[in-house]
Amino acid sequence: MAEETVFRLEDVYFSYLGRYPALCGISLDIKRGEKISVIGANGCGKSSLLHILDGLIFPDSGKISLCSKELKEDAFEDMAFSSDFRKKVGFVFQNSEVQLFCPTVKEDIVFGPLQMGKVKTEIKRRLDELAFVLNIEELLERSPHQLSIGEKRKVAIASVLIIDPEVIIMDEPTAGLDPLTTRHIIDLLTEASRSGKTIITATHDLHIVEEISDTVYVVSREKKIVGSGSPERILADTQLLKENNLVHIHSHKHRDATHAHPHLHIDHHH
Amino acid sequence: MFKNNNFIERSIKGALIFLKQAVFADEYALKKGFLQSLDPRIKAATFFLFILQALFIKNLFVLSCLYLLSLSLACFSRISPGFFIWRTWVFIPLFSLFIAIPALFSNFSPGETMVSFKVGALSLFITRQGIAGALLFVVRVAVSVSFTVLLSITTRHFELLRVLRIFKIPQIFVMTLGMCYRYVFLFVEIIENTYLAIKSRAGTNIHYKKGQRIVAWNIAYLWQRSYKLNEEVYKAMLSRGYKGDTFMLDELKFKARDWFWLVFVLSISVIFLATGVKI
Numbered sequence: 001m002a003e004e005t006v007f008r009l010e011d012v013y014f015s016y017l018g019r020y021p022a023l024c025g026i027s028l029d030i031k032r033g034e035k036i037s038v039i040g041a042n043g044c045g046k047s048s049l050l051h052i053l054d055g056l057i058f059p060d061s062g063k064i065s066l067c068s069k070e071l072k073e074d075a076f077e078d079m080a081f082s083s084d085f086r087k088k089v090g091f092v093f094q095n096s097e098v099q100l101f102c103p104t105v106k107e108d109i110v111f112g113p114l115q116m117g118k119v120k121t122e123i124k125r126r127l128d129e130l131a132f133v134l135n136i137e138e139l140l141e142r143s144p145h146q147l148s149i150g151e152k153r154k155v156a157i158a159s160v161l162i163i164d165p166e167v168i169i170m171d172e173p174t175a176g177l178d179p180l181t182t183r184h185i186i187d188l189l190t191e192a193s194r195s196g197k198t199i200i201t202a203t204h205d206l207h208i209v210e211e212i213s214d215t216v217y218v219v220s221r222e223k224k225i226v227g228s229g230s231p232e233r234i235l236a237d238t239q240l241l242k243e244n245n246l247v248h249i250h251s252h253k254h255r256d257a258t259h260a261h262p263h264l265h266i267d268h269h270h
Numbered sequence: 271m272f273k274n275n276n277f278i279e280r281s282i283k284g285a286l287i288f289l290k291q292a293v294f295a296d297e298y299a300l301k302k303g304f305l306q307s308l309d310p311r312i313k314a315a316t317f318f319l320f321i322l323q324a325l326f327i328k329n330l331f332v333l334s335c336l337y338l339l340s341l342s343l344a345c346f347s348r349i350s351p352g353f354f355i356w357r358t359w360v361f362i363p364l365f366s367l368f369i370a371i372p373a374l375f376s377n378f379s380p381g382e383t384m385v386s387f388k389v390g391a392l393s394l395f396i397t398r399q400g401i402a403g404a405l406l407f408v409v410r411v412a413v414s415v416s417f418t419v420l421l422s423i424t425t426r427h428f429e430l431l432r433v434l435r436i437f438k439i440p441q442i443f444v445m446t447l448g449m450c451y452r453y454v455f456l457f458v459e460i461i462e463n464t465y466l467a468i469k470s471r472a473g474t475n476i477h478y479k480k481g482q483r484i485v486a487w488n489i490a491y492l493w494q495r496s497y498k499l500n501e502e503v504y505k506a507m508l509s510r511g512y513k514g515d516t517f518m519l520d521e522l523k524f525k526a527r528d529w530f531w532l533v534f535v536l537s538i539s540v541i542f543l544a545t546g547v548k549i
C-alpha cells in the first residue's frame with residue numbers, strides 16, 4: 001500500500017475561549033490505513049485533538065490538512081466539501097449523551113446515512129447487521145436517552161460505523177463497557193482496519209492499546225506530544241507512562257517490608 | 271359573552287400542560303388499540319377537526335355527543351376510562367371554571383335573573399344566559415382537552431413531531447420542539463441525580479439556608495450545562511453530516527382503516543355542524 005498521508009498536523013495550537021489551552025504545538029502525520037492511539041492523563045487534550053481532526057473546531061495557529069487540503073472553518077461552508085468530509089470521517093464522541101439526539105435509537109443510527117442520501121435498502125441492511133453485531137436489536141425502538149451508559153455508547157458506535165467512513169475516530173470507545181462488548185468493538189475495529197480504514201482512538205485503557213494501534217502517541221499535561229512509537233515500545237517505557245498518570249505505583253506489604261512496584265494495567269500477574 | 275380568543279388561549283395552555291404530562295409516558299401509545307393503529311397524520315387532522323367543531327358548535331347536546339365520542343374512543347384504545355376522565359376533568363377544567371364562574375353573573379352576562387344575592391354593597395344576579403354560557407364553555411373545554419389528551423397519549427411523541435413537519439410547520443420549530451423534549455427529560459434527570467448526589471453526601475437533613483444555596487447554584491449550573499450541551503449536540507449533528515433537514519427511513523403509509531376513519535369523521539362532522547351551529 002502506498003504511504004499516503006491522510007491527516008497532517010503542523011504545530012497546531014488550540015485554546016478554549018482563548019483562555020484554556022488544550023493543544024500546544026501538536027505535529028503529527030497519520031497515514032492511510034494506519035491505526036493510531038492517543039493516550040495521556042485527564043485533561044491533556046485528547047478529545048480536543050480528535051475534535052480538530054473531525055473538523056469541529058479549528059486551530060488558533062498551525063495547520064491541519066486532510067489529504068493535503070487544509071481544514072479551515074470557511075472550507076466547510078462549501079457544501080460539496082463538507083458533505084464529502086463527513087462521509088470520509090466518522091467520530092464517536094466521548095460523551096454518548098450528546099451524540100444521540102433523535103427520538104429513537106433506530107432513527108439515531110440511520111441519521112448519518114440518511115443525511116448523506118444513501119440508498120434506503122442499503123441503510124436498512126447495514127442497520128440490521130450492526131444491531132446484530134453490537135447486540136442492540138431490542139433497543140431499536142427505545143429512546144436513546146433512556147438507555148444505560150454502555151448501551152448508549154454502543155448505539156453511538158453503530159451510528160458512526162453505519163456511515164462506513166474511511167477514517168474512524170473514537171474517543172474512549174470502550175470506557176464503561178463490559179469485557180465482552182469491549183471485545184466485540186475491538187474485533188469490529190480490527191476488521192475495519194483490515195479492510196483498509198484509518199483508525200484513530202483516544203483511550204486510557206492500556207489493555208486495548210496494543211490491539212488497536214500501530215503507533216501510540218503520548219500527550220503530556222503540557223498539551224504536547226512527549227512520546228510516540230510502537231505500542232510495545234511505549235508500553236515498556238514505565239517512566240513515561242508514570243509521568244502521564246497511565247500507571248500507578250502499586251505498594252503492598254510483604255510480611256513486614258513494604259514493597260513497591262509500578263502497576264501496569266496491561267498485565268495481571270498479581 | 272366570552273371572547274373566543276380568550277377561550278382558545280386557555281385551551282391551548284391547558285393542552286400544553288397536558289402534552290407535557292403525557293409526553294414521558296409512552297405506555298398508552300404502545301398499547302394495541304384503535305387510535306394507536308391509525309396513521310398519525312389522519313389522526314392529528316381528524317382530531318383537529320373535532321376541536322375546531324367544538325369551537326363553533328353552540329348546541330349543548332351536540333357538544334355532549336362529541337364528548338361521549340372522545341370517551342368511547344378512549345375505551346376502544348385500551349385507555350382506562352377512570353384514568354382518562356381523571357386526567358381531563360380534574361386538572362384543566364378547574365382552570366376554565368375560574369373564567370366560567372364570573373360569567374354566571376349578570377354583570378358579565380346580562381339576562382333573565384335566576385338567583386340573586388348581595389355581597390356587601392354589591393348585588394349579584396345569576397342569569398339563565400349566564401348558566402347556559404358557562405355550561406357550554408365548560409363542555410367546550412372538556413371536548414378540546416379530551417381530544418388533545420387522546421391524541422397525545424395514543425401517539426408517540428416523535429410521530430407527533432413528524433406530523434407537524436408534514437403539516438408544513440417550519441423545520442426549525444419542529445427541531446426545537448424535539449430538542450426541548452430531550453432537554454426537559456435531561457433536566458428532570460439532572461435534577462434527580464443532583465438530588466441523589468446531595469442526599470448521598472449530606473443526608474436529607476440539610477440546613478434550610480444551605481439547601482437554598484445548593485438549589486440556586488444548581489439552577490445556574492443547569493443553564494451553563496444546557497448551553498454546553500447544546501453546542502456539543504450541534505457538533506455531533508454536524509459530524510454526522512447534518513445539513514438542516516431531517517429524513518425518515520420508514521415512509522408513512524395510509525391503510526384502509528385510515529380511510530374508513532376519515533370518511534366516518536367527515537360524515538359525523540357534517541351532521542354535528544348542521545345540527546349544532548344554528549343554536
Ligand SMILES: Nc1ncnc2c1ncn2[C@@H]1O[C@H](COP(=O)(O)OP(=O)(O)OP(=O)(O)O)[C@@H](O)[C@H]1O
Binds near residue numbers: 017020041047048094
Ligand atoms: N468547553 C471547554 N471550555 C473550556 N475549557 C475546556 C473545554 N473543554 C476542554 N477544556 C480544557 O481543555 C483541556 C483539554 O481537554 P480535553 O477534553 O481535550 O482533555 P482530554 O484529554 O480529552 O481529557 P479526558 O481524559 O478527561 O477526556 C483541559 O484542560 C480542559 O480543561
Ligand SMILES: [Mg+2]
Binds near residue numbers: 046047048094171
Ligand atoms: Mg476526553
